[in-house]
Amino acid sequence: MKPPAFGGLTLADRAFEWLEAAIIKGDYPAGTKLDEVELAQAFGISRGPVREAIRRLEGRKLVERIAHVGARVAKRSQADLIDLLYIREALEGMACRLATSRISDASLDDLEELLAKHASEKPVQAGDSYFQKPGDLDFHFRIIQESGNRQLTEMLCEDLYHLLRVYRYKSSARKGRSLEALEEHRAILAAMRARDPDLAEKCMRQHLSHSRQAAHEEQENGVRPPRLKRA
């Protein structure tokens, strides 16, 4: 009666999905307190399912809980972001290596076509907003999936890329970078066509290292701490 079995999902599942999406979208910035009563009222449910959703988020390491105190959206530093970019470099390099051995010729043609389409798009020709935009992601996702490694695909597409969004991570989209990125994609594809796993991995890692270096520079420049209003 009360639980309408919406789409076969329980209230706890739906609360989890909503909260996860909210955190990833950035609606709940790092450090935000997750008040059980408040959320339960907002969802129109009791605290039980909300608590279960929070526990699941805790397992996902998206929120940190302190007993008898409460749960907060996990706090992340710029150093953590850079750490994650190193991890992405290693994992996606491996994915590219595996894909090079396993991808079919037909799929390689698809990738070629994808790059050609990207090249003809206006924003790319204008020199910006390609890198790390949907077009760029498509290319990366396709390669990851062609790795044929399910665990790796899951880890990258369902965990790591979501986490990077939590950091409000935006890759450097400075003028001219998009054309460079496109060229790097072409180099990756060429290595894959040549069925050269070592080179393909190397190209992918070099490509990704640019994002990491941008994050490094951002850290060097130093993000000023916000002025604290003295009460």
Place this chain on the structure above:
Amino acid sequence: MKPPAFGGLTLADRAFEWLEAAIIKGDYPAGTKLDEVELAQAFGISRGPVREAIRRLEGRKLVERIAHVGARVAKRSQADLIDLLYIREALEGMACRLATSRISDASLDDLEELLAKHASEKPVQAGDSYFQKPGDLDFHFRIIQESGNRQLTEMLCEDLYHLLRVYRYKSSARKGRSLEALEEHRAILAAMRARDPDLAEKCMRQHLSHSRQAAHEEQENGVRPPRLKRA
């Protein structure tokens, strides 16, 4: 009254830790049903905390839940194990690369000492039970920690290595392999001493690839499906 606040941990936290340990130790084989009532009675608590513990395990992907049906210890295939070994290769290779740049000379001396100690131990000289045993793990853990990458360390030491245990994963400890492993460790350390990140990563990955190849062979040999008793 009921919750004695044991060590500052809640009942749900303690249930989680107990279940996690049980799954990792292998006391609960893959596919085991986690019955809420049964567990609650065994723990001497109510179903609420047990459910929260299960939700957390679900977030950790150690158990799989189906709404209105129940939670089971996540099922893993041999293919998944191999997938994970590829991931370990990529991540630990990166860890070794980073450690090569960041480790101190003093810590390098420590590692050298560790290997010397391993070499003098009887089991190693006998040619077995070194590879993937505590001694081997020590060496790997030390290098991972020297990477200075907190996310990477956490991912490897707290997630991946536990997962490998879930698979009852035992690296090939066949006769003579332990001496090879020791030599490979020496090669890794030498590359780190030479402050050559490329070589260090390459050596580490090559070292780890042996475990993966062993798992591959095991898969090739084919695990016979068990005879099903016909009632």
Place this chain on the structure above:
DNA sequence: TTGACAAAAACTGTCGACAAAACTCTCTCC
């Protein structure tokens, strides 16, 4: 024996209530 169908049992999902811990605010004393 096998199959379908219905009743019953078992289990999961949700709720509301109570207890315990942490936090807040006030008051007091130095």
Place this chain on the structure above:
DNA sequence: GGAGAGAGTTTTGTCGACAGTTTTTGTCAA
């Protein structure tokens, strides 16, 4: 004025009960 103690409030932790769904059991017929 500030540190500390204490009462009151707020929030989290746990429990027992009930409702809904799935699974099992039991029955009957082909």
